[in-house]
Amino acid sequence: MAEIRSNAASVTFDHVTKTYPGASMPAVDDISLAIEAGKLVTLLGPSGCGKTTTLRMIAGLEMPSSGRIMIGGKDVTRLPATDRDVSMVFQSYALFPHMTVIENVSYGLRFSGHDKKEAASRAHAGLELVGLTGFEARLPSELSGGQQQRVAVARALVLEPQVLLFDEPLSNLDAKLRRHVREEIREIQTKLGLTVVYVTHDQEEALAVSDRIMVMNKAVIAQDGTPRELYDAPADAFVADFIGEANILDCEVVSVEGDEATVRLGSLALKLPARSQLVGPAKLAVRPSRIEIGPAGRPRTIAGRLEKVTYVGGHLELIIGTPHGQVFAISHDIDAPFQAGDSVGIGFPERGPVLIKA
Template identity: 90%
Template sequence: MAEIRGNAASVTFENVTKTYPGANTPAVDDISLAIEAGKLVTLLGPSGCGKTTTLRMIAGLEMPSSGRILIGGNDVTRLPATDRDVSMVFQSYALFPHMTVMENVSYGLRFSGHDKKEAASRARAGLDLVGLTDFGARLPSELSGGQQQRVAVARALVLEPQVLLFDEPLSNLDAKLRRHVREEIREIQTKLGLTVVYVTHDQEEALAVSDRIIVMNKAVVAQDGTPRELYDAPANAFVADFIGEANILDCEVVAVQGDEATVRLGTLALKLPARGHQAGPAKLAVRPSRIEIGPAGAPQTIAGTLAKVTYAGSHLELVVATALGDVFVLSRNVDAPFQAGDAVGIGFPERGPVLIKA
């Protein structure tokens, strides 16, 4: 039986802009990015941020208004989709309902000139890869949503593309199946060393599957980094709030010495990485899970009152009213005897707060 091989290539955008006719603002505005061969990179952002337009320009389904797009170092800016070695898995799966699973998977191979025997052999290898070896004779209507998604992945993989594109691939699946299918996609990508560009608006999904995440907002790149970099050190308030929840608090940078800032947060003095800040008013982001909560009056805490306590199974969700405003806290201590109205103190561990751009 034929094997599916990795054929990974890098993707580069050089000052790419896309403006649709009649639009007042660009859908993508002068973005530059580099996606390394063999990596899974996610374009993440809210609806209308430009991520799907960016994906479609890689595929050749949209042409940029200006700038250059390179795949494997070759300029493909003006090449049509049919002349690019790229495959796309659509949100709707786009399976042919009258064709069997085997016919769906082998369709692209037959269309591109492979003989019937080779196409069938590679289609079987693709179905093996996604765990659907015995499903070749079924119609798409006889499959579950997760199985249909895997057929769509197999159909793309058998073409051995330089770049594999996913457009919101899990949005039609329930939560448990989403987790299972995203793990399968990641496993296949890693095993074959594929270059994958993956579009989603689901930050949990992006954190789980990505080597890198490119966060987009209002047609530009808001931040580009590893999942841990974006979660631990968001560049600004938008990224902090979009990649997981964050409390955005007003503070003051009292002094900066080298790369370290002395920051006043309410009654506390904190030592934090300066991240380019100078003395003056500033903002910091802190994850709810990285705030400590304890009895009122404890040293190095800010006084507050519990406004709300919600039991969420694995954790407590707490809203603490403070002089800084309401602060949202997650506590793993589900047996703590917290009640609304209690006086408490909240503290900020060393790996908690991060200075951000407003």
């Protein structure tokens, strides 16, 4: 049986802009990016941020208004989709309902000129890779949503593209199945060393599958980094709140010495990485899981009052009123004697708050 190979290639955008006729603002505004061969990079952001337009420009389904696009070092800016070595897995799967699974998977191979025997061999290899051996004769209507998604992935893989594109691939699946299929996609990508560009608006999905995440907002890239970098050190309030939940608190940078800033939050003084912040007003981003809740009056804490305590199985969710606004915290001490109305002290561990721009 044939094997599915990787022809992974890099993707580069050089000052790419896309403006649709009649639009007052560009859909993608002067983006430069570099995606390394063999990596899974996610474009993450809210609806209308430009992520799907960016993906479609890689595919050749949209042409940029200006700038250059390169795949594997080759300028493909004006090449149509048919002349690019790229495959896309669509949100709707786009399977042919009248064709069997094996016919769907081999269709692209037959269309591109492979003989019947080779197309069948590679199609069988693709189905084996996604765990659907034995499903060859079924029609799409006889498959579950997750199985249809895997057929779509197999159909893309057998073409051995330089770049594999996913456009919101899990949005039609229920939560449990989404988790299972995203693990399969990541496993296949890692095993074959594929270059994958993955579009989603789901931050948990992005954190789970990505080597790197490019967070997009208002047609530009707000921040580019590894999942941990974006979670631990968001660039601004938008990224902090989009990559997981975050409390955004007003603070004051009192002084900066080298890479360390002295930050005042009410009566509390904190020493934090300066992250290029200057003396003056700033904001702190604090993850709910990185807040310490204890009895009121402890040193190095700010005072608060519990407004709501919710038990959700593995942890408690706490809403705390403070002089700095409401704070949302998570406590894994489910036996802690917290009750609404209690006075508490809010502390921050060393790797808790992160300075961001005001």
